[in-house]
Each structure stands twice: as structure tokens, then as C-alpha cells.
Amino acid sequence: MWDISSNSSSSSSVSPGPVKSKTVHQGSILCLGVSEDKSILVTGSSDSTCIVWSLPDLTPKPLVFRNHQSGILDLCLALQYCVSSSRDNTVRVWNHTTAKECHSLVGHSGPVNALDAEGPWVVSASGDTTLRLWDVRTGECLRTFSGHAMGLTCVKIQASMIYSGGQDGRVKIWDQNTGMCTMTLVGHTKLIRAVTCQDGKVVSGSYDRTLRVWDAKTGKCVLRYQSEDFGWIFSVLMNRTQMISAGQSKQIMALDFGLNSLTNHSNIEI
Structure with missing residues (x-):
């Protein structure tokens, strides 16, 4: 379990260590x-x-x-x-x-x-x-x-x-x-591992190392985000102002987006 806090409208962070950790399963969770x-x-x-x-x-x-x-x-x-x-x-x-x-x-x-x-x-x-x-x-x-x-x-x-x-x-x-x-x-060129939606937007994360934001009414890709820090993207969450993604890079990526661009992302090592 991790503490997640929002310091402002343009950034978010994850504490550097887990709050609690348990081992019970005999295989990967x-x-x-x-x-x-x-x-x-x-x-x-x-x-x-x-x-x-x-x-x-x-x-x-x-x-x-x-x-x-x-x-x-x-x-x-x-x-x-x-x-x-x-x-x-x-x-x-x-x-x-x-x-x-x-x-x-x-x-x-x-x-x-x-x-x-x-x-x-x-x-x-x-x-x-x-x-x-x-x-x-x-x-x-x-x-x-x-x-x-x-x-x-x-x-x-x-x-x-x-x-x-x-x-x-x-x-x-x-x-x-x-x-x-x-x-x-x-638009994606490889397997899509994560998809979510909110307020007329669809967000997808792919093994092509990109996040895409789509207009659900027109089908147009309105934002595309790629970083050298990204590996394969495994999971994406979103609300009205932020996306949080996790993947092969061993980092949690917190990204803020406006109407026309993605800004201010923070990479949290885990």
C-alpha cells in the first residue's frame, strides 16, 4: 500500500516506500x-x-x-x-x-x-x-x-x-x-495493455511505449505522450485533470493534461 498525495493541480507524488506489505500467496500477485x-x-x-x-x-x-x-x-x-x-x-x-x-x-x-x-x-x-x-x-x-x-x-x-x-x-x-x-x-502500433475513460476522453496505454488521449465522440487522437522513460505501459488511471500510469519502467508516471498538451509529469521509482 502506498500514500498518494496531490501537492497542486499540476503535480502528484507517491511516497518512497510502502506503508504496509504482506506475503501470503504462493505465486505472483x-x-x-x-x-x-x-x-x-x-x-x-x-x-x-x-x-x-x-x-x-x-x-x-x-x-x-x-x-x-x-x-x-x-x-x-x-x-x-x-x-x-x-x-x-x-x-x-x-x-x-x-x-x-x-x-x-x-x-x-x-x-x-x-x-x-x-x-x-x-x-x-x-x-x-x-x-x-x-x-x-x-x-x-x-x-x-x-x-x-x-x-x-x-x-x-x-x-x-x-x-x-x-x-x-x-x-x-x-x-x-x-x-x-x-x-x-x-494509432497504436503494438499491443494495447490499458484503457480507461472519463468525461468524453478515452486513454490508452500500449507496448509501443505511448499514452494516447482520444475524443470519444470523434475518434480523433487529441494527445499523444511518449517518453524515453516509458517502457511497456501496463496500467492507466485517470480523473478530469490527471493520468497515472505504471509499466515496465519500474516507475509510476503522474501526468497532468490540459486541453492541448500534457505537462508536468513526475517519475516515482518503486
Whole structure:
């Protein structure tokens, strides 16, 4: 766990060391999720398990979910459920207060690399090139989205729209209700590992070592940021004024952006 503070509107920083650190998993921790009330942390590991922790003390609860047959690739929390995806091609819905499985979501024919949730809806992105939309309450697959040329690596759902990226270097925007691709964002030259959105902007991070900001209405790339400090970009978060990215460079990159340019980035060694 790290302290993050915002010193001004044009900079942010991360403390030089972790506040708390725990070791319980027997393999690499590949993903985590936090409950909406910030009381629970769930970690997913290459050891095929998910562990539930109490926050802020980071104490492991006696809850371990062991139903996956291979490493956990992503997880998210939706309503009272934890949803986890795996190399075993499945998505599993389970109660994070009991670790009891509620639904096994079967349909993908490749590893399920990414998940995102909004309300009762969960969208899964797979190496089989498809997205699937699920209702976590019933376990029903509501829709399958096809259109990417290669496997998918990231996904975001917001306000009935779905944003996906993958090995084909494309970001696609989908209508959740119709299953139609409404726009394809072209510009990256390698795998897209991270995508997020807010206030009409879409941000994507790629193995081509660039961050791109897109206008979600026009599909135009309005900002492109590249630095020699960047390696492959693995993760991106954003709010109305800032982006934070992490990746191969072993640094957290905090970037502020205005209407026409990206300014004032700080590199924090971790």
C-alpha cells in the first residue's frame, strides 16, 4: 500500500516506500480489487487463488477462493460479489464475505485476460478475441462482442458503453445494448495493455511505449505522450485533470493534461 498525495493541480507524488506489505500467496500477485466502501481488498495470484483482506490494516481474512484451475488474471467487485477470471478460460462469481461460488461463467475459449463491472453488469475480455457481457446476479451471458483481429487484453465499461483493447493495436468502442462497434481508434502500433475513460476522453496505454488521449465522440487522437522513460505501459488511471500510469519502467508516471498538451509529469521509482 502506498500514500498518494496531490501537492497542486499540476503535480502528484507517491511516497518512497510502502506503508504496509504482506506475503501470503504462493505465486505472483497479478491483480487486485477494492470494495466500494474501501473495507475489503481482494488479491488474485498465479497460484490460482484469491484472498480477501481487511482494510486498512491489511489483515487476511480466513477467506480463500480456490475454485479456479489456473492462474488468476483479473478480478473486480460487483454488488456483493467478487468476479475473477483465469487462464482456465472461465469467469467465476463468488461471495466475498463467504468465498462461496455463486456462478461459473463458461463460454470463452481462451484465457480471460480482463474484467470490468458497472452495477450488475460484468464484461470479460479474452484471448479468444471476444468480449462477453454477463449479469452477475444470474450468471447469464447477455451478449458476445466480436470484431478484434487478435486477443483482447483490457476492457472498461461505463455508461452503457464498452471500451476494449488488444493485441491488434486497436481500441474499439461498443454499445452495450446493441452489441455494435460504434468506433475503432487507430494509432497504436503494438499491443494495447490499458484503457480507461472519463468525461468524453478515452486513454490508452500500449507496448509501443505511448499514452494516447482520444475524443470519444470523434475518434480523433487529441494527445499523444511518449517518453524515453516509458517502457511497456501496463496500467492507466485517470480523473478530469490527471493520468497515472505504471509499466515496465519500474516507475509510476503522474501526468497532468490540459486541453492541448500534457505537462508536468513526475517519475516515482518503486
